[in-house]
Amino acid sequence: MQTVKMVVTGPFNAGKTEFIRSVSEIDVVSTERKISSALERTVKEATTVAMDFGRITVDEDLVLYLFGTPGQKRFDFMWEILSEGMLGFIVLVDSTRPETFREARSILETFRAYAPTPYVVAANKQDKKDAWELEDMRLALRLDSKVKFLPCVATDRDSVKTVLLELLYSILAEMEGGEK
């Protein structure tokens, strides 16, 4: 059996666990724990502390694993371990919480430093009425126009599929570009 993996990363409460849950064929193996910080508890009750783990069986020989990183900075020692050998990564950003944009930018730069693999950035919670416009977010996140920046709703399977496909197209394009 062959296995490949992709990593879903982003700041705290960006929607990484939901993203993986939407497409995983198994119940996501989650390492969520109750949040100890009162401030963070106002955002959500539990958070990922080690990783989330989802699976998509491609055929009898090939399985894709999706790993979700913990979003809080104090668990960042897990990031490098999870990034090892990844085909590519997705940076998920909460479109309704501009206070997390700077951290998203930092996470993106950290993962770019780990490995020169393709990546896409997804603006999650675009269905919420207070979500930022994509173009405004691109500027705030200082994303180059060449970086794929996609709208996303992590609870919607089609939306998640689009993000995964765009990352796979980038991986394919890079492989073809590398051959020239």
Add this chain to the structure above:
Amino acid sequence: MALRGNLRDFTITQLLNLINLARKTGTLIVEGPSETAQVSFRDGKLAYAQIGREDGGLASILYKANKLSAGQYRAIQQRAGSISDKELGLLLINAGYVTQEDILTNLQQHFTDIVQRLFTWVEGFFRFENDQLPPEDRINVRLDLENLIIEGSRQLREWEQLQDEIPSLDMALKFTDRPDANLRKVNLSVEEWRVVSYINPKNTIRQIANATKMNDLEIRRIVYGLLQAGLVEICRPEGAPPPPPARMFPTENKDEQKSLVNRLINRIRSL
């Protein structure tokens, strides 16, 4: 128990605060990533500071502060021999080259600069040697620590923010290809121009910092400004050795790898 530990657990600002509150006398020795600093205190006040092998002698400090000419500095180096800083200070005052205030102000500034450089050290070990005083021949000052502590807290916050923005100094910089990004229209400081002159995807930010003799905080501050102004962007350094090979694909064959990605695409589409 001896005051010793790791800067990861106890910051320089916290150490200064403790020394200030406990009115300690002694020398704080900090072993940083590449050099060691010694900072001495009397009754909780900064008395003296020395970093690495830098020349912390009075003549050198006054020369760097343009209080002595190159000729005067050279003459002191040649003729003063083993004269102590205290004796040299008296000679210079009596000769009318500098005033007592010049000496004290410049020593205070020099020691303050050293402590401020320590604020950027986040890795390293420290120990406090009770009652160890600075060398006898050096002039001491008496500088309250409160302002330094406040400045240190400010720098720590700035440092944390800059680390978030620029987490790795092993990345390189390149000029953006935005048509409206024009360096000639921007007012840059001398330091910023020095950094700009080294911007090239082949140079890592760390190499630029070394070439321009800037510490981590200074280089991050300038790079952050250039990033915010949209003049540069971060990229992977060209020609750098690739990171340790991690097996992304279960096969080395390029055609099989492409086929694998196409199978993944088909499967995701069918979900």
